[in-house]
Amino acid sequence: MTRHIFQQLMLPDPDLPNAPDVFVRLSQGAALKDGNVTLPASGAQLQVDTYANLFNLGTWAAHAPVTDLALELAGTGPVSLHLWQVTQKGEQTLIQTDVTLTQGGNRLPITPAAPDGLLMWSLTARGPAHLNSAAITARAPVAAPIKLAIVITTFGREDAVRATATRIAAFLGAGQLPHAHLFVIDNGRSVTLPDHPDVTLIPNRNLGGAGGFARGLAAARGAGSFSHVLFMDDDAAFQMENLTRTAAFLRHAADPATALAGAMVSAVRPHELWENGATFDQVARSRFKGTDLRNADEVTAMELATPETPDIGFYGAWWYFAFPIAAVRHDPFPFFVRGDDVWFGLSNPFRIATLNGVMSLQDDFSAKSSPQTAYLDMRYILVVNMTRPTRGRGPFGIIALAMRQILYCASHLHYEAASAQLTAWQDVLDGPDFFARNIDMADKRSQIAALTQTERWGPLPADLPPQAPKVPMTTARKIVQRLTLNGHLLPGARWWGRDVTIPLQDRSSLWCLRYAKRGVFLDDAGRAYTVTHSKLTFARLMGRSLRLALRFLIAWPRLSRDYRAAMNTMTTPAFWKDQFAVFPDKR
Numbered sequence: 247m248t249r250h251i252f253q254q255l256m257l258p259d260p261d262l263p264n265a266p267d268v269f270v271r272l273s274q275g276a277a278l279k280d281g282n283v284t285l286p287a288s289g290a291q292l293q294v295d296t297y298a299n300l301f302n303l304g305t306w307a308a309h310a311p312v313t314d315l316a317l318e319l320a321g322t323g324p325v326s327l328h329l330w331q332v333t334q335k336g337e338q339t340l341i342q343t344d345v346t347l348t349q350g351g352n353r354l355p356i357t358p359a360a361p362d363g364l365l366m367w368s369l370t371a372r373g374p375a376h377l378n379s380a381a382i383t384a385r386a387p388v389a390a391p392i393k394l395a396i397v398i399t400t401f402g403r404e405d406a407v408r409a410t411a412t413r414i415a416a417f418l419g420a421g422q423l424p425h426a427h428l429f430v431i432d433n434g435r436s437v438t439l440p441d442h443p444d445v446t447l448i449p450n451r452n453l454g455g456a457g458g459f460a461r462g463l464a465a466a467r468g469a470g471s472f473s474h475v476l477f478m479d480d481d482a483a484f485q486m487e488n489l490t491r492t493a494a495f496l497r498h499a500a501d502p503a504t505a506l507a508g509a510m511v512s513a514v515r516p517h518e519l520w521e522n523g524a525t526f527d528q529v530a531r532s533r534f535k536g537t538d539l540r541n542a543d544e545v546t547a548m549e550l551a552t553p554e555t556p557d558i559g560f561y562g563a564w565w566y567f568a569f570p571i572a573a574v575r576h577d578p579f580p581f582f583v584r585g586d587d588v589w590f591g592l593s594n595p596f597r598i599a600t601l602n603g604v605m606s607l608q609d610d611f612s613a614k615s616s617p618q619t620a621y622l623d624m625r626y627i628l629v630v631n632m633t634r635p636t637r638g639r640g641p642f643g644i645i646a647l648a649m650r651q652i653l654y655c656a657s658h659l660h661y662e663a664a665s666a667q668l669t670a671w672q673d674v675l676d677g678p679d680f681f682a683r684n685i686d687m688a689d690k691r692s693q694i695a696a697l698t699q700t701e702r703w704g705p706l707p708a709d710l711p712p713q714a715p716k717v718p719m720t721t722a723r724k725i726v727q728r729l730t731l732n733g734h735l736l737p738g739a740r741w742w743g744r745d746v747t748i749p750l751q752d753r754s755s756l757w758c759l760r761y762a763k764r765g766v767f768l769d770d771a772g773r774a775y776t777v778t779h780s781k782l783t784f785a786r787l788m789g790r791s792l793r794l795a796l797r798f799l800i801a802w803p804r805l806s807r808d809y810r811a812a813m814n815t816m817t818t819p820a821f822w823k824d825q826f827a828v829f830p831d832k833r
Contacts, residue, residue, distance in 0.1 A: 248385065249314070252306065252494050255380035256298050256487040256603055257281060263483060263607050265517035267540035269298040276371075282378050285325065285371035292377065295366040295546075297519075297539035298603040301382045303331070304362035304553040309599055310498035312384040315356040317367060321347035323375025327354060332546055333363035340365075347375060353383075364549055366542075386498045393425040393473045394493060394568070395466035399458025400480035401433040407480040411439055417486045418444040423493060427472070429465050431458040452686050453825060454582030455564060460822040463577060467819070476568040477587075483513060483607040484566070491604055492568050505569035505596035507562025509605040511539065514770050516607055522548065523600045525559040526588050526634070528647050529627055545602075552600055559634075561591025562598050565606045569596055576817040580825075582687040584619060585626020592634050593813065612750050617698045618691065620663035624651055624670035633809050641802040645795045652791050656784055657732040657756060659765055659777035662701045664787050666694050671794050675801055678812030685825060703773040710774075711745035711766060714758040724757070733761040734784045743779055 257278060258264035266278065276283065276290040283292050294300060306312055317329060329341040338359045345352055356365065369377060396414060400407040407430060414428050419442065428445045430437065433452040439445060450461050459477050466472045474496055476489075492506050510520040517540045521532035534548045562569075564587040576593045578586045591598065611619075628648060631639045639647070648671055655664040673680050673690070684690055730736050733743065743763025750769045752758045759765050763779040798805070815821065 248388075249316075249383050250386060250388075250494065250498070251381050251383050251490075252312070252386075252498075253299075253301055253382045253491055253603070254487060255294070255377075256485055257283070259485055262485070263513045263516045265540055268296055268511075268517055270294055271296060271540075271542075282321070282376055283369075285323065285369065285375040285377070288371055288373055290371040290375075291368060293366075293368040294380075295368075295542040297545045297549075298605075300545070300549065300602060301365040302549050302552060302602050303358060303365055304550070305599060305601060306495075307361050308553045309495070309504055309597075310386055310389070310500055312386045312498075314385040315358065315365075316383050317341075317354045317356060318351055318379075318381045318383050319345070319347055319354070319369075319377065320349060320351045320379045321375060321377040322349065323347055324372040325369040325375050325377075326372060327367065327369055329354070329356065329365065329367040331359050331363050331365055332550070333360050334550055335360075341367075344372065347377065349378070362553065364546060388497055389499055390473060390497070390502065391425070392493045392497045393471055394423065394427075394476055394489075395462070395469070395472040395474070396426060396428045396476045396478065396489075397431065397459060397462030397466070398428070398478050398480050398482075399431045399433060399455050399462065400437060401452060401458075402436065403480050404434075404437050407432075407437055408439060410478075410480060410482065411445060413486070414489075415440075415442045415445050417489065422486065423489050425471075426489070426493075427469075429462045431461045433458050451825065452688075453580070454586070454687060456578040456581050456583065456586035457685065457822070457825060459564060459586070460578045461826055463571070463574070464819060464822060464826065466571060472571060474568055474570050476566070477564040479565040479606065479608065481608060482565055484508075484605065488566070488604050488606075491601060495599070495601055496568060496570075499599075501597045502570060503573040503595055503597045505562060505567065505573070505598045506604065507598050507600050508566025508568075509600065510563065510565050511605045511607050513607045513609055519548075520608075520611070521563065522552070523598065524561060524563060524588075526561060526592060526630065527559050528631060528639070529651075530588055549602055552602070559592065560598055561588050562596075562600075563587050564590075565608060566604065567591075569594075576813065577819060577822055579629075579813065579817050580681045580685045581626050581629075582622070582685070584622035585630060588626060589630050589634070592630070593817070612753050615663075615753070617660075617662045617666035617701055618694045620655060620660075621666035621670045621690070621694050624648070624667040625674055627651065628671065628674045629809060632806055633813050641799050641806075645798060648798075649791060649795065652787065653731065656787050657728075657734065658754075658759055659732075659762065659779055660701055661777075661780065661783045661787060662698050665697055665790075668787065668790050668794060669694065669697075671798070675794070675797055675805070677805065677808050678816060681812075682816065700777060701775055703769060703771075703775055706768075706772065706774045707766060707776060711747050711764070714744075714746040714748060714752075714760070714762075719757045723760075727756065727760055731784070732756060732759065733779065734781055736761075 271293040274289045435449040509522040519537040522534045745764040747766045
């Protein structure tokens with residue numbers, strides 16, 4: 247078997263948001279310079295034990311048989327190498343040796359003490375030294391050659407998608423990833439890109455992410471030469487090593503249905519994980535959210551658990567999701583945006599994995615939450631719970647779920663978001679034809695925008711109240727707050743309620759908003775919006791909720807039957823081809 251590179255040392259890109267310790271930890275004068283690691287004197291140290299560059303042997307072993315592992319180094323100068331393996335049972339040194347780095351390369355064979363766990367390593371200078379490159383290599387059979395169609399869907403983000411496309415085109419043009427091509431699906435029909443042999447720009451109706459990515463999937467199928475598709479967001483900031491690691495992993499995966507879900511990391515806090523794969527159980531649940539990717543202990547705990555991905559409800563979000571075309575049984579459902587990736591992941595027989603270091607830096611969803619997203623989320627939550635192949639729910643369970651979503655927003659004083667959720671519930675009651683009639687969401691987006699008067703980001707108010715005081719949240723206090731629906735069942739809020747300011751990271755915390763009569767929410771850009779306690783508005787929302795619950799219960803036999811049938815008729819290439827016919831040209 248041929249020796250292959252599985253993973254190259256990835257250093258922070260100065261043009262992207264980054265936290266250097268996510269990649270490598272440097273001490274005693276070690277520094278990054280011109281894409282290399284400089285160890286200027288004895289004792290300077292490079293340590294590779296955090297998220298971007300440790301090697302998850304367990305993930306590879308679960309998906310691809312590997313033999314003859316090695317660490318390959320290139321550089322100059324004398325160093326001491328320490329390489330160790332971490333498993334659930336503890337830590338064990340595999341290599342402890344002195345090495346003189348050479349430009350021609352040094353290969354250090356690795357004999358793992360166990361077939362799983364994590365490989366980490368460090369270099370300590372014994373004199374001035376430079377590390378130019380490092381890679382984990384191994385011998386492994388190639389399950390199938392990879393021909394990758396990279397698909398980006400964009401709308402109105404001309405500068406962002408142009409920058410992303412330019413970086414990818416330069417990478418592909420340099421021959422770094424043979425047999426790959428970039429398709430940019432332009433839902434706004436406003437993007438111009440320089441001609442490039444590895445890039446195709448496709449104007450499209452604004453069918454949201456669902457329609458844009460369905461168009462990209464259709465283009466990949468139509469080309470007839472691609473084995474895999476990678477869906478990516480237009481504003482995704484990522485390192486090109488993402489692509490090489492993805493291709494290497496899929497190339498060697500023994501199961502032809504293997505797919506890869508990239509992690510999402512906050513662009514504002516680039517050391518903080520937003521999601522490393524997700525599960526859907528009534529609602530979407532991010533895995534390992536909040537993990538500090540600089541912290542070796544936190545990363546170790548996450549990565550040791552990563553190979554054991556859940557059997558039920560696991561999916562990959564479309565900010566970075568690579569999958570085999572041959573495994574697709576259903577194209578996206580026309581949700582427009584939000585939930586299209588959930589349903590796609592659950593309804594196709596992918597074997598989804600995650601791989602450390604494969605990550606996208608983006609604004610996290612805390613700043614994006616609005617009545618519009620509340621509307622979109624409620625629609626897909628209801629539909630997926632009615633239709634998902636893994637585990638459907640009965641009418642009473644779905645009603646209870648919907649009521650919890652509405653109470654969550656209303657208890658947080660987000661009455662416009664709760665009203666948008668009720669509108670979504672009403673639209674779902676119209677049946678699956680509603681989604682076909684509103685495939686571009688133009689009318690609905692205008693309707694939700696019109697009801698959004700206060701819950702939108704704007705300038706800071708002149709009378710900014712103090713932040714919520716740090717009061718310990720006891721079980722008793724939490725129970726009382728929830729039983730009273732954050733004071734909505736208590737009289738006199740106008741007299742005893744507080745005015746509070748809540749930062750973005752605490753936006754979802756009901757405790758920070760406890761018994762407030764006015765809450766001012768701040769984002770990281772210095773914008774704000776204000777919500778105000780209103781028992782009358784709350785009561786009206788609850789009345790609408792009860793009426794919709796009764797309608798849903800009566801309509802359940804028809805709804806469940808029609809939506810299940812639609813999951814076969816509205817997720818076909820033929821269905822989407824009719825939608826694309828308006829803009830068939832390429833440029």
